Amino acid sequence: MVAAIAVLGLGSPLMTDEGIGIRILEALERRADLPEDVELVDLGTGGLRIVHEAAGRRKLVVVDCARMGEPPGTIRRFTPEEVRSRKVTLRWSLHEGDVLANLELARRLGTCPEEVVLLGIQPERVAPGLELTATLAARLEEYVGWVLAELRPAEKAGPERA
Amino acid sequence: MSRTVEFDVHHVTRVEGHGNIKVRVKNGTVDEVRWLVPEAPRFFEAMVRGRSWEDIQTVVSRICGICSVTHSLASIKAVEAALGVEISRQTDRLRILAHYGEQVESHVLHVGYLVAPDLLGQKSVVPLVTSHPEVVQTVIALHKLGNHMMEVLAGRKTHPIRLKPGGFAKLPTEAELRDLKARLQAAVPQLEALAEVILSLAGELPDFRRETEYIALVNPPHYPFYHGQIGSTDTDERVPVAEFERVVNEYVSPQSTAKWTRWHRDAYGVGALARFNLNAEHLAPLATKVAASFGLEKGCTNPYLNNVAQLVEVVHVVERSMGIVDELLEAGIRPEKPHVEPRAGVGVGCVEAPRGILFHKYEFDERGRCLAANICIPTNQNHANIQKDFEALLPEILDEEEDAIRLKMEMLVRAYDPCISCSTHYLDVEFV
Numbered sequence: 001m002v003a004a005i006a007v008l009g010l011g012s013p014l015m016t017d018e019g020i021g022i023r024i025l026e027a028l029e030r031r032a033d034l035p036e037d038v039e040l041v042d043l044g045t046g047g048l049r050i051v052h053e054a055a056g057r058r059k060l061v062v063v064d065c066a067r068m069g070e071p072p073g074t075i076r077r078f079t080p081e082e083v084r085s086r087k088v089t090l091r092w093s094l095h096e097g098d099v100l101a102n103l104e105l106a107r108r109l110g111t112c113p114e115e116v117v118l119l120g121i122q123p124e125r126v127a128p129g130l131e132l133t134a135t136l137a138a139r140l141e142e143y144v145g146w147v148l149a150e151l152r153p154a155e156k157a158g159p160e161r162a
Numbered sequence: 163m164s165r166t167v168e169f170d171v172h173h174v175t176r177v178e179g180h181g182n183i184k185v186r187v188k189n190g191t192v193d194e195v196r197w198l199v200p201e202a203p204r205f206f207e208a209m210v211r212g213r214s215w216e217d218i219q220t221v222v223s224r225i226c227g228i229c230s231v232t233h234s235l236a237s238i239k240a241v242e243a244a245l246g247v248e249i250s251r252q253t254d255r256l257r258i259l260a261h262y263g264e265q266v267e268s269h270v271l272h273v274g275y276l277v278a279p280d281l282l283g284q285k286s287v288v289p290l291v292t293s294h295p296e297v298v299q300t301v302i303a304l305h306k307l308g309n310h311m312m313e314v315l316a317g318r319k320t321h322p323i324r325l326k327p328g329g330f331a332k333l334p335t336e337a338e339l340r341d342l343k344a345r346l347q348a349a350v351p352q353l354e355a356l357a358e359v360i361l362s363l364a365g366e367l368p369d370f371r372r373e374t375e376y377i378a379l380v381n382p383p384h385y386p387f388y389h390g391q392i393g394s395t396d397t398d399e400r401v402p403v404a405e406f407e408r409v410v411n412e413y414v415s416p417q418s419t420a421k422w423t424r425w426h427r428d429a430y431g432v433g434a435l436a437r438f439n440l441n442a443e444h445l446a447p448l449a450t451k452v453a454a455s456f457g458l459e460k461g462c463t464n465p466y467l468n469n470v471a472q473l474v475e476v477v478h479v480v481e482r483s484m485g486i487v488d489e490l491l492e493a494g495i496r497p498e499k500p501h502v503e504p505r506a507g508v509g510v511g512c513v514e515a516p517r518g519i520l521f522h523k524y525e526f527d528e529r530g531r532c533l534a535a536n537i538c539i540p541t542n543q544n545h546a547n548i549q550k551d552f553e554a555l556l557p558e559i560l561d562e563e564e565d566a567i568r569l570k571m572e573m574l575v576r577a578y579d580p581c582i583s584c585s586t587h588y589l590d591v592e593f594v
């Protein structure tokens with residue numbers, strides 16, 4: 001049986017802030033207080049695997065770098081219904097990824113749970129580099145708190161320290 | 163003919179790493195047809211410089227979201243060649259199994275999610291869920307098999323954590339291998355079903371041929387993805403992988419910031435069709451039967467049939483995987499730990515990525531620190547070939563509607579499944 005909740009981290013840690021989803025996942029892996037029945041899944045940039053990772057879950061928490069027109073470092077919580085993708089993909093290659101389109105595919109296949117939460121972090125810099133920018137690195141624990149809040153059944157969204 | 167056709171197909175994007183098609187036809191004459199590709203991610207070479215031999219795999223496994231096992235294995239083979247590391251037959255077999263898992267996943271996704279919609283007249287796989295549910299379910303089941311193979315063998319599915327120079331950080335159990343065998347057996351009828359569907363649609367693949375040079379690993383009597391020497395359809399010479407630089411002959415094309423390659427001609431092709439053209443007689447029995455059902459034969463020069471060759475390869479690797487699992491179970495999984503002593507040296511690692519032959523080369527100092535790196539990816543090796551295909555294809559289809567021309571050119575790019583936009587993927591959203 002799969003865990004009821006999956007935290008899906010996306011991104012490339014070789015592209016500075018583009019890797020924030022993976023960096024958050026790594027920080028969560030180091031926590032001893034993760035609730036049971038939660039699985040951390042590193043999707044990298046291979047987004048179609050979401051179709052399988054979504055199956056059998058009660059809830060998905062997707063953590064990803066997101067261009068949202070916000071100041072760098074801003075984190076926002078939203079559902080797939082609350083946003084429209086501005087990405088243009090030509091379907092030339094498997095290497096194009098649009099997590100919203102892949103979630104839609106999972107939904108049509110009947111493998112996607114009702115409850116899908118996206119936590120988007122506005123990047124400061126997306127360019128070759130193994131480290132996050134200082135702006136995002138300084139807020140890493142805060143982002144982890146937002147994910148943990150999604151994993152607690154009794155509480156609604158919001159950062160752990162709020 | 164007085165046709166005038168002009169179009170550009172390109173991404174609206176703020177990030178480099180995407181390809182464009184540019185077509186200018188005036189009064190029935192082709193003025194310009196170009197495959198424009200910006201830099202594929204060479205900066206990874208700079209990222210590994212100064213790092214320890216132990217860290218290289220972790221970095222390069224992130225180069226590509228689809229081919230992380232492949233990049234891991236190429237880098238590990240290069241490190242082992244440089245540091246003089248011997249590995250056990252068990253490690254060798256387990257690596258090949260993990261690598262087969264990646265071929266299954268990548269080819270199934272490509273044929274099922276990208277090519278099938280073209281053949282069924284749809285814009286994407288999403289409408290197929292309603293119109294052709296059985297096709298989509300078969301693709302999903304086979305995709306899952308590929309994922310599972312990588313999870314059992316390589317650890318974390320997209321970014322392998324168990325593959326290490328010298329061996330495995332964690333070995334699969336015999337129970338896991340027995341379960342894998344059952345899954346592989348169950349996949350055979352699914353593969354036959356998928357082959358039947360694609361065969362019924364194969365008439366939709368354009369009938370276009372252009373002779374070119376094909377390059378792939380060769381290692382008779384095997385159909386190799388992991389061992390062998392570099393072979394070409396233009397020569398009987400077989401080149402040791404350590405000498406790959408005299409095969410790829412990288413050069414800078416004025417129409418691209420990516421490095422292009424050539425050997426005996428002005429372009430060559432790599433990938434499933436290249437492997438098939440060099441090694442078809444070594445395919446497993448069912449794969450041979452599937453190839454015959456499509457009329458696919460050695461010497462094929464239709465690049466669109468790369469997709470059929472991919473399907474044939476999926477069947478082949480599933481068949482061969484069952485044999486490898488049997489061999490491993492018969493011998494029993496022996497506990498072993500990787501052991502590597504750093505030393506100065508240079509090494510090349512070569513494997514067949516799903517998209518074609520891939521080379522990694524590293525130089526280390528006596529402490530095992532990386533001094534230099536060269537990574538030559540299959541997509542860059544195909545760019546010049548795509549350009550030459552365009553130049554030959556466009557005059558042949560000029561009397562067709564602009565939409566049909568555009569579709570055939572896009573399908574041609576898709577046939578190669580280029581890795582051109584993989585290093586970033588982030589969400590780009592507006593709130594509604």
